[in-house]
Amino acid sequence: MLDKAALIVESFRPTGGPYRLAELAQRTGLPKPTVHRLAADLVRLGWLERTDDVRYRLGGRLFELGSLVPRRRDLREAALPFLQDLFEATRETVHLGVREGMEVVYLERIHGHDALQLPSHIGHSLPLSCTGVGKALLAFGGTELTEEVLAGPLPRLTPHSLTDPARLRMALENTQVSGLAYEEQEAVLGVSCIAAPVFAGGDAVAAISVAVPRARFRPAQLAPVLRPAALGVSLLVAGWRRRHAARADAGARVIH
Amino acid sequence: MLDKAALIVESFRPTGGPYRLAELAQRTGLPKPTVHRLAADLVRLGWLERTDDVRYRLGGRLFELGSLVPRRRDLREAALPFLQDLFEATRETVHLGVREGMEVVYLERIHGHDALQLPSHIGHSLPLSCTGVGKALLAFGGTELTEEVLAGPLPRLTPHSLTDPARLRMALENTQVSGLAYEEQEAVLGVSCIAAPVFAGGDAVAAISVAVPRARFRPAQLAPVLRPAALGVSLLVAGWRRRHAARADAGARVIH
DNA sequence: ATGTTTGTTCCGTGACACGGAACGACGCAG
């Protein structure tokens, strides 16, 4: 029954937008009365809301709980000042993302009034191989991960997406040398992207990127600002790790 | 059973931090085996995670779902560019918040490297009467809401929190005239705050604030930047409302 | 060595989740 409830909630991905009861039944494959009963319970709990008294959408309680998720909250908090610096220096769309399985999940995206129309919303997932953040994470995510991605079929979001394993491998090797990952119209036509990994103890735990309309994409001007930003976050996160490890040890000794 | 699962998840508020099985059992008041079984299910669903293989914390899936909540996501997206402007102009901590019952919930908080130690994390709730954002929402939230808050006991976060209904009422009336709400060390000692409401169709749907260390709090310099920011968001949101209403009408006609 | 608390497994019992069937309301085509 928890599974059914979760199925209903998850069926709101990726739009979160309002759905009618019949739509939910179809999306989840559950019988209509079951959806009706469970949805009513979820509304009572605040996990869902009713809009015009006919349709359901994700509820505010879910937002509050999601904001508390420790790993995500701490990383975002630490990175935010650097993302601000980056945005002020470039005035372009700035991303922070982490790896989740074979995909990248965006933790933060800041932009000005001329926001690009991008699929990289906060909380959304995109294939590792099609995004700057994803490539940065992939290049420094260990060989076994790289091989797994290169083995599987490479997804295609645009005609420019890298679907040839050999070319992707070459791009990753370049990234491993330069510490920077590039993406050119591989996720959205007309938008290019440069990204840098955030390290913590040898492996990349996140990545920062700047997305720019292809016409005014000038890597030589972005790299000198992006690199220190990623480095700054890395140093901050490394500081945590040490403190956290010490605290964990202390805790283990203190408890009981 | 959904209720029990929700009880477990909600018991992570407000820290989200890792808890042991016994702690969860105590926090929720549920028997240990029940928590054990449900927590295992929740981990399987990705709503909870296990840390050092002993403790539980809120899971990444929850973050992703929470980010999709439409009302919150749209408002944040619309306000973000203005929050950026505000931050660049003031270089102080900027908030975006909405009302949820008798409390304010923060949707966004951006800051630089010298982040203030504030209780206003994203997703957190604070009493309306103790925060700048809350006062702005309260002043333009309708008389029945005002009376309800003034009637109940006013919470006290610091010695400066307004607990006298008469003084709070006066502050709200000032805000209704000036369009600006002030808060001085009422939530955190040493921090003052100025806020402005975001309107949509006559009533305040959100509020923007700037929090500043008391020593360098200069309202006369903040107000001229804050006011147009709040106004800008208001105009954008008003645009939605019209479009959304039109779309809802169209939808009502189209569907069936 | 003893006591306490931890996380975990087992399992008989009973509550309650389940979903097919039926209902009234609504919009539409004929």
Next chain:
DNA sequence: CTGCGTCGTTCCGTGTCACGGAACAAACAT
């Protein structure tokens, strides 16, 4: 106006699976 389809909602008998007390081994403190 009448039939038809689909909507959201309610009912209720059936069967399942959630429930949690009891018992367990392991870790730690005294």
